[in-house]
Amino acid sequence: MDAIVVEDVTKRYRVYPRPIDRLKEVLTFNRGCYHREFTALERVNLNVAKGQVMGIIGPNGAGKSTLLKMMAGIIDPNEGRIAVQGRVASIIELGTGFHGEFSGRDNVYMNAAIMGYRREQVDAFFDEIARFAELGSYMDMPVKTYSSGMFVRLAFSIATHVEPNVFLVDEALAVGDAVFAHRCTKRIREMKERGVTICFVSHDVNAVQGICDEAVLLDRGRLMDRGTPKNVVQRYQTVVAERIARGAAAEGAPTDFHAIGAPETSAEIGEQRFGTFEAQIVRTEVRDGNGRTTTKLLSGDNVRFAIDVEFRKDIEDPIFGIMLRNRYGVEVFGTNSYLRNERTGLFRRGQTVRVFFRAPLHVGVGSYTVSFAVHTPAGHFYDYRVDNTVIEVLGPIPSIGLAVLPLDIEVDRSSGSSHR
Template structure:
């Protein structure tokens, strides 16, 4: 049975620049428009089966509270539809639904009557509500005298004791103290066991992992990710890190088909530039050059028009041509007209144009930045070809035609190797070497960061040095993190790893906490950090996170590269126990 069904739900608010514009629109009966439309929600669709706990996360202003307010019946949607099957109890904004001049007792009876309870039913539940909230004599004081924590205590106590079918919680628990939060989460567990449906919104991502079997990620009023709570939380962290990096650096945009992980390079044109055929008006008009792409050094081929660069190579099957085109930033406002970029392929005496694009930043401001492309080479698989990169000026004035080919290469996709959760892999031989080759990374990895330093390799190996994904509880596991520096660093880097299960971080440490200094690193240097730990953990499936950051303080952390769920592994255990950690308890009979 479906408890909540939402179909193309949208909510629009009218934003007025001033009260005068609002009045003018009202007086003209809408003939004069004094507002701008703001869509807090746009085309939201999802279903929540009965008895499910769903987490909804997103940045402030993403539409979470608006969505819950509609489902709670507080707001009307501007479009779409929703269906709620069952009685809803909601904790929305702090103090929402309560009257500040009423006493706590009066507010309990008022809320209960709104929920359809009779006075006798509220009487029966009142002592339980008061006991849970621990408000004591304050229950007979006006709500305006309450602290924010006391208001949350009262709101939650009422909401969970009115026999609702669906509980909606909107970030209210964030202001409660630790003891009360613990009590609330225990109550939520009881409601889950009783088959209640729960929508939980909060910035506490560990709580979302712990409580929710499913999650939605909202951004800009739309759902941009949905699925397993752990995966969605990882995407949320990646989104936050990317926004923070863009806010701090915000220099150069990269557009188009940005090359993601999952490909390897077959032929790098920049590395082979010395052996390429080159035609240009001046020798240095075609050269290798370094540019900053969002503060990360990237190699390009500077190619002032008119220029031609020719490469002879054999095209491997299933390969693609990946590259970017752009003008160096100093030319954006000075170039008279623009540059045309062409790629021709010559094979068996026939020459064919496979790419042509003009960059004209004065006509089109969106032409600023780097524009990425991927082109299939199916026609040339297994053939020897000549690939020509050609730039030509638009117009007669070629000054400031500072054109460049960005990171051009022939690439192939990595084979899609997944590692099933049931881990049906056998071990053989005295050294317990896995029959199958263990993939270095799982296909569930989430990765983000500015890549000023890059984690180029992560190893998970056993005490004997073999790659392993199945351990016995108590085994030694070694994690090696290889970090490549893309620039010089004076500040100390922090490299760390974390083991987690589906719900929470189990154990993590880093070089800073262990007192290791990783300062004064040089560009091109590779640091390898080894973490050795004894897996005194209960049986189950775990995952590994690796990261490199600059931690200037607890709140000022620059993420260079983070890799979430880069390994998924299993721990087996013969003896029975409950919980995550095996504390090695010694149990004795003393009489």
Template sequence: MIRAIGLSKCYQIYEEPRHRLMQMLARGRKRYYREFWALRDVSFSVAKGETVGIVGRNGSGKSTLLQMICGTLNPTAGEVSANGRIAALLELGSGFNPEFSGRENVYLNAAVLGLSREDVDQCFDEIVAFSGIEEFIDQPVKTYSSGMVVRLAFAVQVQVKPDVLVVDEALAVGDEAFQRKCYLRLQELKADGVAVLFVSHDAGTVLQLCDRVILLDAGKKIMEGEPKPVVALYQKLVYATRAAANEIIAAARPDDTLPDTGVPQVVAVSPDFDPELVPQTTLDYASRGAAIHAVEVQDELGRLVNQLQHGAMYTVRFRATFDSAAQSVIFGMMAKTAAGVEIGGAVTDTPGSGLARIEPGERFDVVIRFRCLLNPGVYFLNVGIMGAADGELTYLARKVDAVMVRVKPERAIRATGLVDLDVTATAERVGA
């Protein structure tokens, strides 16, 4: 449904306005501008019914790419094609006329998408119901709140049954109930065979919605593949220094091994330890003066374990080392599903508080105890160190998917979902 081959976009950057005129007069004999490549040699495709995510730091070329796919920007080089009707959730509501009513803007916006008035008549009630602004639909849009505008615009785009849907950070509109409607509608469109190109900085949403993910940085495609490893590499770039980010990009697949620091190993091993239960997606953020070593899960007897019993107590342990001074340091752990959805965790203090100052060379043994209330399944544990660096609170070190654990199935468990909420469920017969 979408195919891009060697897609590139270059802008001419002039230092002074007069240089534009001088460039025209020079007729190519001299150059008065510098080139800025917003996108360079990017190729990919999106099949029918497939959702492909695009992630990258600010300025990586994501919006430029979407504009070329939608046809609002011409590429400098390469080819791009999109088959069928395209609905783009880019600048929601930007095409609305503030003097027109919501009803008039629905017909106007739908006409831009290629729908006839008869087509809109058939789905108009669904559009208004989805937006949730029925009582204001005949009022001028200039009287709407910004939230009402984007909700109506979103409702138009997703109700016109597109063949290709392009989404750029457009799901954070409205309240939680409306956001839930948006996600459900995207799932319905995907089931109907709509190709979705999805851009977001929300890693959890990308992992939840996308079949494949593309990582862009500085206009180039760095990685493409399964969502989890690509998103993990993207998160590592976000928290890396400029020098470290350049090394990560050059390597494409960073080396996540850490030096041996002599951390004592657990001598005893529980019968519930499975040596084959090893994560293949472990990833370390670039260090900002700290490192994490020897992450382990232990049972109440101090034995190494990775197959957990529902309701039992466990301890996550790791060694933290510092080669630079740090301030406001806290340590933490997060449990996630196999799809990357965060379930819950804990930190040693509130962000911005914690240990006031740590000197270079100091080491800490971090101990985090928890009761396993997870329902049977496979889960991953992240661990991290946060602190102040260059005046901002950030990760000093983080290990993603540090440990893989399996909660063993039990016939007696009646809880459903991911977490046991300790709910009591009964049914009382009251008659025929």
């Protein structure tokens, strides 16, 4: 059963060059046209199953927030229909649904009342809302005095404690601090386990891949892709890279940007590749601590990744980079020569060089993909080989998680000793 159904939805806005133009149009009974129309969404179709977590990603201005606002009933579509089943809670714009003159406490009761709760019901879970928001004495101060982070704390705490059937959350969470963001992610996972339907808009692709069951890509008001979070994120990154390349073309850089579908390395993981290819990664290699070519490595082993780069024009100080992702697409480790303040020098057309990346592999047991890139400081890719190689990290290891830190545990039994 679908909790959210979006059918052929189109949303247009009237844009007036000056405020007075709106008045002119009204006074002339729309005989004079003083506006232009902007299409925020065009013929979008989307269904979200009950209990599903759907990620919505895309560049700025793609229509993500507009879609969420229509799901929440804040605005109506010009065409099509949207049906949402159950109680809806949303965090879309900071301050939405709050009265600036009311205290945080009063806003909790007001928002809960809008959701259909009686005051005595709110009394039962108010302390839990206050505890999660961690606003202290600010809970009894007008919310107009709140920072953006405090707004988010209160809004998220209210929205997740009124037991919604559908939870809509926008990029607003990005303004919170790291500790609160971690707690929010944990709470979203708990809601997912309870069967709450969640639509999650974010530019944080790691969060989308870690939380969502499926994802969709919006671009310029159209739904461009739908699928696993990993595949949709890769499509999104390709779209962003294409825009960067076009921007470089406008500044006089080459325009022959294209993507190459590479052969799959396994049933689940396939390489994606794009760039201008003025510098091309023609060969990649993985060796273990004994110098053997392999894709099976022991956790903690000294690994050596290598790429052969062929230059098709003179390039000064290209950046060489590497990225490891786990099987969920979460970025585990990434770096490049620019971040490490290493100038690479001038390379001539026709020259081929080998670049090494050496490190002890302090990661947990599991499968990882390795991506390689050659690009400029501005992020214009000469060659970006995404998920080029799959490696398997083996154990046993004396820990759990993504990282294997060189940790010592010491127990000091001496009386009165200080902690070290």
